Amino acid sequence: MSLIVSKIQKKYNQQIAVEDISFEVHPGEVVGFLGPNGAGKSTTLKMIAGILAADAGKITINNVEVGVDKVDAKKFVGYLPESNALYKDLYIKEYLHFLANVHALKNTPARIKEVIELLQLGAMQQKKIGELSKGFQQRVGIAAAILHQPALILLDEPTSGLDPNQLIDIRKLIQQLSQDSMVLFSSHILQEVTAVCQRVLVMHEGKLVANEPIEQLLKPQTNHLYIQFEEDITHLQSSIHQLSIEVIRIDKHLLVVKTAEGKDVKKIVMQFALDMGLNIERLHIEQASLEEIFKLLTH
Ligand SMILES: Nc1ncnc2c1ncn2[C@@H]1O[C@H](COP(=O)(O)OP(=O)(O)O)[C@@H](O)[C@H]1O
Ligand SMILES: [Mg+2]
Helix, strand or coil: CCEEEEEEEEEECCEEEEEEEEEEECCCCEEEEECCCCCCHHHHHHHHHCCCCCCEEEEEECCEECCCCCCHHHHHEEEECCCCCCCCCCEHHHHHHHHHHHHCCCCHHHHHHHHHHHCCCHHHCCCEHHHCCHHHHHHHHHHHHHCCCCCEEEEECCCCCCCHHHHHHHHHHHHHHCCCCEEEEEECCHHHHHHHCCEEEEEECCEEEEEEEHHHHCCHHHCEEEEEECCCCHHHHHHHHHCCCEEEEEECCEEEEECECCECHHHHHHHHHHHHCCCEEEEEEECCCHHHHHHHHHC
16 A cells, blocks of 8 residues: 655646656655745645646556546545635534545444544534634644545645644644554645654655655755854864865854764864864754755755
């Protein structure tokens, strides 16, 4: 039961939104789908969900081809759209019953009870969906997506607009969901994805620019080492540039260098300080920002 996306493309009029993208998701995986706004994440998820036709390429779930006019593959997919359009006038149970009919579920009452418990919606049953907070509406959207126990759950920006507590809840929930299903969820925030995923797909301008384990994405060369000296090091610029390190910035007392795999950059800098009789006041590693990682990936 895997998702296989093979060379899919999508154009809106003349604009290419998704260009020749291929990747796979396998059972037990939580995969983060990362990229700035406009990268093509939502378009890709819509094609996987089978609500938007790809111009080219092929998507299969459990060896069944996905298509707008094909019902079979949709049984395997649960999808939370970015907009999360809900029937605001319905109560949670009413809405879930409606969806259970759409899916022709057999064990409807039991399954609805299970989903309401899983998403901790029990206390909200007296309210109409439109009266719920954004966080609870998001949960209703997720409840709707997982009701038919899909093998693949697609969540499009499930954490956007949530407060920090709601955020933690949704993260926990994603982890819980991954016990029974493959999860692919999108975000434009790196930290969001690193918190719950084992693997990350990065999209940029319609292309897939990375598909790797999270440790790989955050590998040392994407991190920066900040060294604050007690002395002004401006006059030592040329000697610093002779060291076998990649210098990002020299600014009075501050030196910023890239950390590198298989090379102890810290040791090199400390030896340099020793040789020059400099005193290090502070030294710390900062993870590269999402923007920096994107830059790195797209070059
Ligand atoms: N319905 C549409 N009609 C025309 N252009 C669209 C439509 N939906 C998205 N786009 C464009 O396609 C590109 C990818 O959008 P989208 O898939 O929504 O990206 P993301 O979800 O990563 O922000 C963007 O440039 C966006 O403006
Ligand atoms: Mg989007």
